[in-house]
Amino acid sequence: xxxxxxxxxxxxxxxxxLAIAHALAREGANIVLNGFGDKTEIExxxxxxxxxxxxxxxxxxxxxxxxxxxADMIHTTEKQFGALDILINNAGIQFVANVEDFPIxxxxxxxATNLSSSFHTIRAAVPGMKKQKWGRIINIAxxxxxxxxxxxxxxxAAKHGLVGLTKVVAMETAxxxxxxxxxxxxxxxxxxxxxxxDARAKASxxxxxxxxxxxxxxxxxxxxxxxxxxxxxxxxFLCSDAAETITGAALSIDGAxxxx
Ligand code: NAD
Numbered sequence: 001x002x003x004x005x006x007x008x009x010x011x012x013x014x015x016x017x018l019a020i021a022h023a024l025a026r027e028g029a030n031i032v033l034n035g036f037g038d039k040t041e042i043e044x045x046x047x048x049x050x051x052x053x054x055x056x057x058x059x060x061x062x063x064x065x066x067x068x069x070x071a072d073m074i075h076t077t078e079k080q081f082g083a084l085d086i087l088i089n090n091a092g093i094q095f096v097a098n099v100e101d102f103p104i105x106x107x108x109x110x111x112a113t114n115l116s117s118s119f120h121t122i123r124a125a126v127p128g129m130k131k132q133k134w135g136r137i138i139n140i141a142x143x144x145x146x147x148x149x150x151x152x153x154x155x156x157a158a159k160h161g162l163v164g165l166t167k168v169v170a171m172e173t174a175x176x177x178x179x180x181x182x183x184x185x186x187x188x189x190x191x192x193x194x195x196x197x198d199a200r201a202k203a204s205x206x207x208x209x210x211x212x213x214x215x216x217x218x219x220x221x222x223x224x225x226x227x228x229x230x231x232x233x234x235x236x237f238l239c240s241d242a243a244e245t246i247t248g249a250a251l252s253i254d255g256a257x258x259x260x
Pocket of ligand 1: 010012015017034062114140187190191193
């Protein structure tokens with residue numbers, strides 16, 4: 001039962017995170033939004049979650065690369081809503097270069113945002129979940145949590161690490177009413193991927209449309225982008241009672257990318 005629970009979604013000012021926040025709010029969860037962006041736009045998003053879904057919505061400006069910000073965000077959520085029931089670790093960034101050219105500060109930023117942030121949120125959230133004997137933790141990993149691609153050394157390492165983190169947390173919380181899973185999407189058309197398509201089109205002198213088709217065909221047998229709303233619906237299922245014994249899993253939603 002999701003109604004009346006509190007869900008925190010990191011990186012929910014855009015893309016997949018925003019779709020997950022909407023999907024959980026539609027089920028009646030109060031929402032903590034987080035992520036970067038224009039203040040006025042973020043306030044519009046927060047107010048529309050409250051109005052459209054008749055739930056409470058807070059916004060936390062916590063920077064997921066900063067452990068103190070993260071601890072403060074979890075503490076504030078528990079104080080404002082009385083509990084943090086559903087934790088969605090979604091904030092993520094990408095950087096593309098060969099390993100020998102990969103800037104050290106980009107490695108640090110990708111690992112901090114895509115991996116360490118989830119350690120910090122989970123570390124702070126699990127005591128409250130254990131106490132109430134109920135919790136759902138969902139880590140948005142990637143097909144790149146299971147297989148590699150060139151030029152994405154930090155992203156692939158961080159997402160593989162996130163799948164490992166998921167397994168350990170699932171084992172440690174298995175008899176506390178808590179589940180912890182990773183969702184591993186293939187290509188989802190969000191600003192994160194649009195940037196990569198635009199850069200490729202610019203570099204090769206092709207059109208954005210052609211590059212979008214190419215990027216799909218290179219990796220996925222199914223030549224379709226997964227919709228952010230599909231990941232929202234998947235998340236709702238993992239929070240339901242029907243999914244109470246699904247834990248420690250890395251669940252693909254990827255047009256058969258990792259089936260190959
Ligand atoms: P996006 O760029 O649309 O959204 C990323 C969100 O993270 C934004 O809200 C942004 O503000 C936030 N964010 C970034 N750095 C942050 C920080 N330091 N602190 C707080 N918030 C921060 O990207 P998206 O495609 O929606 O990606 C969401 C997640 O899904 C990421 O973890 C990504 O790796 C993963 N993913 C995406 C795809 C895809 O094809 N788009 C595929 C697999 C996995």
